[in-house]
Amino acid sequence: MLLSVAIVTLNEELNLPRTLASVRWAQEIIVVDSGSTDRTVEIALSFGAKVFDREWPGFASQKNFAISQCSGTWILSLDADEELSPELQTQIRTMLPSNPPTDAYYLRRRNLFLGRWIKRGGFYPDPKLRLFRRTAANFTITPMFEDRPVHETIAFDGAADTLDFDIIHHAYPTLSTYIEHMDRYSSLGANLLVAKGRTGASLFSFLLQIFFIPQFTFVWNYLFRFGFLDGREGLLLHLYHATYTSWKYAKAWEKARSQSSPQKSEAAKPAQTSKAA
Numbered sequence: 001m002l003l004s005v006a007i008v009t010l011n012e013e014l015n016l017p018r019t020l021a022s023v024r025w026a027q028e029i030i031v032v033d034s035g036s037t038d039r040t041v042e043i044a045l046s047f048g049a050k051v052f053d054r055e056w057p058g059f060a061s062q063k064n065f066a067i068s069q070c071s072g073t074w075i076l077s078l079d080a081d082e083e084l085s086p087e088l089q090t091q092i093r094t095m096l097p098s099n100p101p102t103d104a105y106y107l108r109r110r111n112l113f114l115g116r117w118i119k120r121g122g123f124y125p126d127p128k129l130r131l132f133r134r135t136a137a138n139f140t141i142t143p144m145f146e147d148r149p150v151h152e153t154i155a156f157d158g159a160a161d162t163l164d165f166d167i168i169h170h171a172y173p174t175l176s177t178y179i180e181h182m183d184r185y186s187s188l189g190a191n192l193l194v195a196k197g198r199t200g201a202s203l204f205s206f207l208l209q210i211f212f213i214p215q216f217t218f219v220w221n222y223l224f225r226f227g228f229l230d231g232r233e234g235l236l237l238h239l240y241h242a243t244y245t246s247w248k249y250a251k252a253w254e255k256a257r258s259q260s261s262p263q264k265s266e267a268a269k270p271a272q273t274s275k276a277a
Contacts, residue, residue: 005026006067178237190249193248
């Protein structure tokens, strides 16, 4: 078997048909679902996918499990809101039968925000290592956690190349979905910051993290990396991405404060003395 496609899902009935249609030519499609309550599983089965039901352990663990179920020589790891462009489909279908010498390939990712392709401000080409020989790579798991909660990466030791065409990432079709995701991801990111001790303990670091880093992020990406050329969508994306950065640090500070509060309360209690009878 030449190519297996690995996808993890949770309530992806709106995205999954588009994703699976772009890889229906693959010899094997593996879908690992974590308890969808919509038509996700039904849709996956209708495309001939092998579906596994598995409780959610985290991004990297779930994706590694999906990879472990693949039997193809090559594995293509996709998110459920991504699809291969027609040009990329043709390139992969032409390349793999020729037994290419490189064991792993980065794929350019075309991020869409409110339906617009965001070309600047650091959002393109956004290369992701997604296509690799089955024995060559896997998703990393950090020793600090059972599983890195956000921005999982593929561990690969060797030479990699980049293909010429794009994955299309239908990331945030509405502002509501973007704000919902950023709220969730900022909470996950805050957990990483707390573990690293980056919690704004001093007033200076608090101001730096909550205000100055988000402001610098916006100015750097929107002005110096030409994000303003992506119109109103670019303005909103960079503005709210800076807000997400502030949320992340604020939640880390809040979490660290709540963890230390019981200790402070206990220390503040007067010592118990026993009276002689």
